[in-house]
Amino acid sequence: MKNYFEITGVYAREVLDSRGNPTVEAEVYIKNGIFGRAIVPSGASTGIFEAVEKRDGDKERYMGKGVLEAVGKVNTVIRESLVGRNVLSQREIDMELIRLDGSENKENLGANSILAVSAACADCAAKALGISLFKYLGGVNAHVLPRPMMNILNGGAHADNNLDIQEFMIIPTSALSFKKGLEQCVCVYHSLKNVLKEKNLSTAVGDEGGFAPNLNSDEEAFDLLIEAIEKAGYKSGKDFMISVDAASSEWIKSDGEYHLPKSDKRLDSKQLCDYWEKIVNKYPIYSLEDPMGEEDWKGWEMITKVIGNKVKLVGDDLFVTNTKRLKKGIEGNIANTILVKINQIGTITEALDAVEMAHKSGYSAILSHRSGETEDTIISDIAVAVNCGLIKTGAPARTERVAKYNRLLRIEDELIFTAEF
Ligand code: PGA
Numbered sequence: 001m002k003n004y005f006e007i008t009g010v011y012a013r014e015v016l017d018s019r020g021n022p023t024v025e026a027e028v029y030i031k032n033g034i035f036g037r038a039i040v041p042s043g044a045s046t047g048i049f050e051a052v053e054k055r056d057g058d059k060e061r062y063m064g065k066g067v068l069e070a071v072g073k074v075n076t077v078i079r080e081s082l083v084g085r086n087v088l089s090q091r092e093i094d095m096e097l098i099r100l101d102g103s104e105n106k107e108n109l110g111a112n113s114i115l116a117v118s119a120a121c122a123d124c125a126a127k128a129l130g131i132s133l134f135k136y137l138g139g140v141n142a143h144v145l146p147r148p149m150m151n152i153l154n155g156g157a158h159a160d161n162n163l164d165i166q167e168f169m170i171i172p173t174s175a176l177s178f179k180k181g182l183e184q185c186v187c188v189y190h191s192l193k194n195v196l197k198e199k200n201l202s203t204a205v206g207d208e209g210g211f212a213p214n215l216n217s218d219e220e221a222f223d224l225l226i227e228a229i230e231k232a233g234y235k236s237g238k239d240f241m242i243s244v245d246a247a248s249s250e251w252i253k254s255d256g257e258y259h260l261p262k263s264d265k266r267l268d269s270k271q272l273c274d275y276w277e278k279i280v281n282k283y284p285i286y287s288l289e290d291p292m293g294e295e296d297w298k299g300w301e302m303i304t305k306v307i308g309n310k311v312k313l314v315g316d317d318l319f320v321t322n323t324k325r326l327k328k329g330i331e332g333n334i335a336n337t338i339l340v341k342i343n344q345i346g347t348i349t350e351a352l353d354a355v356e357m358a359h360k361s362g363y364s365a366i367l368s369h370r371s372g373e374t375e376d377t378i379i380s381d382i383a384v385a386v387n388c389g390l391i392k393t394g395a396p397a398r399t400e401r402v403a404k405y406n407r408l409l410r411i412e413d414e415l416i417f418t419a420e421f
Pocket residue numbers: 042043044045046047245247316368369370371372
């Protein structure tokens with residue numbers, strides 16, 4: 001039985017993500033032809049402290065975005081060091097990948113090559129054991145289905161419209177099951193489409209499937225969301241709340257002031273904090289993600305003091321799924337929630353560690369997709385495995401987003417009456 005779980009092969013290839021950019025897919029094999037597979041996602045508004053995504057830079061292929069070098073690392077050094085190891089030893093495998101890379105930010109092998117293999121090992125292990133991935137990763141206590149924080153209106157770096165805020169999300173707060181919450185979100189999504197049509201606004205979508213109209217101001221987006229919620233027959237503030245990802249690290253300029261590129265406004269940290277306080281007092285806000293920039297710890301401290309007891313303040317570019325940065329945040333009473341993106345850190349083990357550290361310190365964790373996604377649905381499994389209760393995976397449109405929701409429907413079915421929402 002011991003040899004049954006021995007890794008016999010590791011193989012990677014270049015495939016495409018949802019933006020038509022190349023990305024790494026890896027397969028990990030054990031005996032009897034059982035194998036696991038994973039594809040890594042890719043961000044657009046990436047944080048400067050994220051682990052490094054290795055791209056070829058060869059302008060002759062895919063405008064420099066090819067990942068053949070990263071693929072090559074999997075097919076040589078990574079394969080050599082993993083063949084013969086037990087695929088069930090996820091932590092040991094991930095530590096070996098970190099050791100092999102040898103850098104602080106995974107720049108040598110690339111977080112894309114490392115994560116593809118790390119996730120493919122988990123997938124293979126679950127298949128070898130004949131259990132679902134969420135059960136393999138989370139054990140017998142994995143049972144909480146996450147509430148979707150559904151991004152239905154896009155701006156910022158994800159859309160060519162005039163909105164500075166990157167994501168306007170709806171979160172179903174009264175639904176009693178994932179299935180019902182998803183259905184309600186879909187109704188609001190379609191309701192928003194009708195609202196936009198009635199106003200002769202564009203219903204073209206951004207990278208994460210949300211609509212991307214040009215509006216008079218970012219605040220108009222909140223009003224449209226509320227109109228869509230009410231017209232779908234729900235009460236905003238009761239059945240639905242609103243979440244925002246400002247992705248404000250995209251705004252900051254070298255003089256330390258925030259420069260909102262589309263509206264051409266300039267604000268210092270205090271003015272930005274005042275703006276968010278006003279938004280939180282005016283609208284039913286559940287969470288604000290990256291309301292301050294990734295290096296503006298003072299601004300973060302200020303906003304946490306002012307509204308940290310009212311809403312979730314989510315560190316995405318701030319924490320980059322990195323326990324060192326999260327620890328600094330926890331010690332400084334900064335933010336109260338971490339966004340978890342597996343490719344920001346590069347191994348499944350480190351992502352699980354980040355969730356664990358957050359939970360132990362009373363912080364929430366939200367599993368998240370990237371704006372460049374694929375058919376891979378491991379984030380749905382991880383969300384249930386860690387019982388974090390929240391997931392960000394885009395609009396219910398575009399198959400790379402819908403695949404995550406469909407995976408959660410299957411997980412909810414598998415858990416039958418033991419599923420909690
Ligand atoms: P990204 O955006 O995947 O382009 O980084 C998602 C986010 O900022 O949450």
